[in-house]
Amino acid sequence: MRDDDADAFVSELKHWRDVRGLSQTAKAQAMGYHRTYLSKIENGQEQVTRDFAARAEEVLKAGGALARAFRETSSRRRSDAVPRPPVVLEHDDETGSLVVEHDHAKLYFDGTNYRTTQRRQLFNGGQEPIAGYLIRISVDRFPGSPELSNQLYREDPLTWEELDLRAVHGDSEPMTWRVKHDRDAFKELWLLFENAEGRFPLYPGESAVIEYSYTVAASKWGPWFQRAVRLPTHRLSVELDFPTDLDPAVWGTETTMTAAALPLRTAIRRSAGGDRSVYSWSTSEPPLHARYRLEWKFRARPDSPEGEQMPALTPSQAMREIGIVQDDDPLLRRLARPFDLPAEAEDARRVVAQLRSTMDRVAAAHTFSKGMGLAAPQIGIDRAVAIVRPPDGAETLTLINPVVVEESTSTDERYEGCLSFFDVRGCVPRPLVLNVEHQDVDGALHITCFERGMARLVAHEIDHLAGQLYTDKMRPGVEPIPVDEYRGTGQTWRY
Numbered sequence: 001m002r003d004d005d006a007d008a009f010v011s012e013l014k015h016w017r018d019v020r021g022l023s024q025t026a027k028a029q030a031m032g033y034h035r036t037y038l039s040k041i042e043n044g045q046e047q048v049t050r051d052f053a054a055r056a057e058e059v060l061k062a063g064g065a066l067a068r069a070f071r072e073t074s075s076r077r078r079s080d081a082v083p084r085p086p087v088v089l090e091h092d093d094e095t096g097s098l099v100v101e102h103d104h105a106k107l108y109f110d111g112t113n114y115r116t117t118q119r120r121q122l123f124n125g126g127q128e129p130i131a132g133y134l135i136r137i138s139v140d141r142f143p144g145s146p147e148l149s150n151q152l153y154r155e156d157p158l159t160w161e162e163l164d165l166r167a168v169h170g171d172s173e174p175m176t177w178r179v180k181h182d183r184d185a186f187k188e189l190w191l192l193f194e195n196a197e198g199r200f201p202l203y204p205g206e207s208a209v210i211e212y213s214y215t216v217a218a219s220k221w222g223p224w225f226q227r228a229v230r231l232p233t234h235r236l237s238v239e240l241d242f243p244t245d246l247d248p249a250v251w252g253t254e255t256t257m258t259a260a261a262l263p264l265r266t267a268i269r270r271s272a273g274g275d276r277s278v279y280s281w282s283t284s285e286p287p288l289h290a291r292y293r294l295e296w297k298f299r300a301r302p303d304s305p306e307g308e309q310m311p312a313l314t315p316s317q318a319m320r321e322i323g324i325v326q327d328d329d330p331l332l333r334r335l336a337r338p339f340d341l342p343a344e345a346e347d348a349r350r351v352v353a354q355l356r357s358t359m360d361r362v363a364a365a366h367t368f369s370k371g372m373g374l375a376a377p378q379i380g381i382d383r384a385v386a387i388v389r390p391p392d393g394a395e396t397l398t399l400i401n402p403v404v405v406e407e408s409t410s411t412d413e414r415y416e417g418c419l420s421f422f423d424v425r426g427c428v429p430r431p432l433v434l435n436v437e438h439q440d441v442d443g444a445l446h447i448t449c450f451e452r453g454m455a456r457l458v459a460h461e462i463d464h465l466a467g468q469l470y471t472d473k474m475r476p477g478v479e480p481i482p483v484d485e486y487r488g489t490g491q492t493w494r495y
Contacts, residue, residue: 011181011188014136018228027060064146064150097124097127098122098124099123099124100123102120102236103118103121106239113216118211119210120209120211121208122207125204130193132178132190133191133210134180143222153185163216164214165212166212168211175191191210223295225240226293229286229287229290229292230288231288237281237283244277245275249364251361252295254290256290266281315422316421323358324358324378324419329380332467336375336385339385341440342441345443348441352400355379356387358374359374362419368389370492374386375464377467387461388454399462400438401439402436402438404434404462408431408434414430414456428474
């Protein structure tokens, strides 16, 4: 199989793994494969199978991009009569012989374009000279809607001209590069320790600083910036530099081999000066394969007069951009798979962490005076777990494998909203008392009694795990109303 044939699928696979914030280990676990096999796929040592491609598409929710890339790969493979061996360069950035003493990245937004500058202080701890350093450029304009992103980049792909990539060694020595993968939304290339005037390899025991920068228009850059730890790293730092008049809000999550999408362990610091706001974050000795994702939103339009607010997304569009699966996804109509506990305790912890991280993003975008809930299918995970945050600010409740064992005959009827179709509200009858059997991660069974508002919140989330929406529970002939006609926003339920 030719290198460029494999590129079509492998580059898309790496791109979507980056977008979803997964290490090779986490991705392999989610797909049900061994990490070694996935590593060989990404390095071109194993041929991609149809089953692998289908499973990758399902797990990464790539909006058809992986399936399409596999078809391209298969078509080219059939037409290629003389395979060529892959090109092997002097250094692979995941071998571990290279150490990053300091990785500093800065993202600057001028209201139209993003310019990122990444500076790395490297140390060669191996026994051979290093002549190339592998970098990746990966973008996703709509992280909650892969179909939209794929369509955008098919119609208007990233080009080398607009990226305006520049790289230097030390303070001023230009570096050339060699392209490895070139896809619509993903580029991978070797920065070479050479230029037209000479070579300057990094020898064993030596240190060097490299810096590279590139530009992406705001129309192609999603509201996230991710740093992946692919080499042993002593210090990692990030700066986001935004115009103050955009009224930015910034948050972040951390993904490691043992946990997914937890809040950053250290706070993001904000400093404002003049017309710029800079958000800084750093960590020391990050674990290998960890991924740190900073996200943001602008609450004022870049080209508007000061104080004028940007046109709001519809509530459903806002939820989709956060990553909430919308009601046109068949996943919401499936029965969620229960956890086998305690054998799958680690999987359960990982999904709960993802739910909590997503709930934090949702809570930052909307006020929930009646409390809120989120089920795993709503973030694209087909497992039987949901979390519920009470309206009084009490501790978030986790329900694993929940089953209603008893409910009261007395009911009431109240309006509910659902993050998966948040443009409307529907009046739904629910029991006033609910007894629910559920498990903790160790497999122990519990029965909890919920009343009134909490009973309604819990019932709503358990419905999601059964593949049901609240519209299925509304009385015949009753239809949801547009959210702008609903008069209960900002009020708690009264009993």
